Amino acid sequence: MRLRTFEGGIYLLGRKEATQNKPIEDIPLPPEVVIPLHQHVGPPCDPLVQKGDRVLVGQKIGDTDTFISAPIHASVSGEVKAVEPHPHFTGTEVLSVVVVPDGEQEEVRLEVPDQDKLTPDRVRSIVREAGIVGLSGTVFPTHVKLSPPKESPIESVIINGCECEPYLTGDYRSMLESTESLIVGLKIILMTVGAKKGYFGIGVDKAEAIKRIEDLTAREQNIEVVPLDTKYPQGSERHLIKAILGREVPRDGVPMDLGVLVQNVATTIAITQAVREGKPLVERVLTVTGPGIKNPKNLRVKIGTLVKYLIEQCGGFEGEPGKIIFGGVMRGEAQFSLDVPVVKGSQGIVVLPKEMAEVSSPRPCVRCGRCVKVCPMSLIPIFIVTYVMEDKIDEANAAGVLECVECGACGLICPTEIPFIQYIRFAKNILLKERKT
């Protein structure tokens, strides 16, 4: 049988061998944590603590009244050393709370009702109070996603278990090690939005995870495990929906327009932990990996831990490091400093050694058409880039630059090393600014 997938895309080397069979490890408390007060889409939080305060694990240290936002919690117990701007993985500075752990790890939890008295509204408020956001980089506040408007009811919920980024294995390990929480999480989401059907979309390279979830959901009529082709970017929301339901999200639309809600593995597990145990989001699973790391690992990490500490915990660098990437190698952000903290959306730290950290030296396009072939949105990436180079932003818009999902497949296979994403982001920035004004 042909596996369900989407058109376009590219078969990448998974490069997951280093960590896929390593269980998730806990690490000793870091000497300090730096918790940014802006870790979600939407306006930043205001600090609720000041220098000198003692905070507990799970204590809210930042919040705001805006609907599209999520509170921030302390991930360690200890003393607030400072509330000040601090470098952030996006390259900017963000107001952050610096906490020096006292080692007690004394915690506060949210109040949760009996599981049989759970109502959709109650789930939404717990999820918000727990500060849960999409844990895959998009960091959209989860309680907002769980509050669909009446006119577009959710029919299907898809759990995104693709993890199609090379090197990263955190979701895979979580699917194996927290299978039950994952399934409970899906059920909580189904109940909250009133959806009929739940799907697990998992790449066939994660056969063990597919099997484990299938075994545990065999009796559930409304839950289906869908094995998917391991093509990149299968984990893109739109392409996941296309593969599983055969339907395309309209280009100006969102999954909700089709009555679909997509949630990633880590988020789903976090929902279970919040709703069942009252645990706010203070840690996450991530992969510290890459050929530039001595001992790659899957780690459970306190939010706010600095990258340099994680690298130390993994035996340090292997050879001379050339590039430190927050996220995956296809979509992640290269860092210029090791002093940036892990945030809710951090799925991995990938270190590439010097010889793999090349800077592209673009040459004229030879029109090989490979970018057209791999574009999952069926755009013509080279035309868009050419328009941007010629400063024709309106033409780039007409050619669909805003539809680009920035998967990076075009840049990966381009024989002349054209930095597609650079031009595309440039044009998107201009267009989005124009749209706002």
Place this chain on the structure above:
Amino acid sequence: MAQEELELVVSVPPHIREREEVSQIMFWVVLGLLPATLGGIYFFHFYAIKVIVLSILAAIATEALFQKTRRLPTTINDGSAIVTGLLLALCLPPKVPWWIPVVGGFIAIFLGKQIFGGLGYNIFNPALVARAVLLLSWAEHMTKDWYTALKVDAIARASPLFLAKQVKLGLFQVDLTRFYKICLFGNPSGCIGEVSVLLLLIGGGILLWREIIDWRIPAGFIGSVAVLCPLLGMDPIFHVLAGGLILGAFFMATDYVTSPITPNGRLLFGIGCGAITILLRSYSILLEGVTYAILFMNACTPLIDKYIQPRRFGVSKGK
């Protein structure tokens, strides 16, 4: 950790490559042309070697000289000049005087490529530009300098398309099945690279397997010839096998720079090439239709790129 000493590269994603360099692509194209090249050398001996070497050297020298005089970075190591020179040689008769491949190589790179701005910017296939100029300027050499080292009869000694014209005019009769065999396995008369359709198909197969070329162009090309011939009362098998059509369909029309960039555009491009080839072969006084058909379709490429685009994701077909 001595962070001050770290020299970290900061650039946009993606941060890994799984790409083929232009030079690797060109390597595969040369490899794809190798069976036919060796076949040409087998049939035409030293004459073929001379033409091939001169043509490639002229192409490389022109590229190097042009870029040197204009103080541009040299691109001869990307392999594209070698491909152009080889392609040109393969569509020349073996016994042409030594200066024909030299002038051809110069024209291909200078007029066909560099004056447009070099690789990626040229509108027409450089090797075919050169061939068209040579055909018009020295028709005598380009259509008569056949050679055969084998002892063969009158049929095999004449260029197939030349014969076809004569057959069509009722000048004399030939046994067509013998013709097919000759074209398929080794027709010891014709251009250097056109001697065996089989060898060309082996090379074309390599390029398809490596996904260097898009199947849509040769399929459209050969398919439209096969469909149009019977409609015009011509023999489709003969026209597919004869006159460099296979060489053109797999190696000339598939040139990235001068063919459309989208899948459907490429299919249309191939169909156009086939249709024009057949129209030229049946209605014009020219013997050779493939060269002009591809050049004509090269000119249409920007138009095809503009109007034949894929349906974008999330856009309904009606819109």
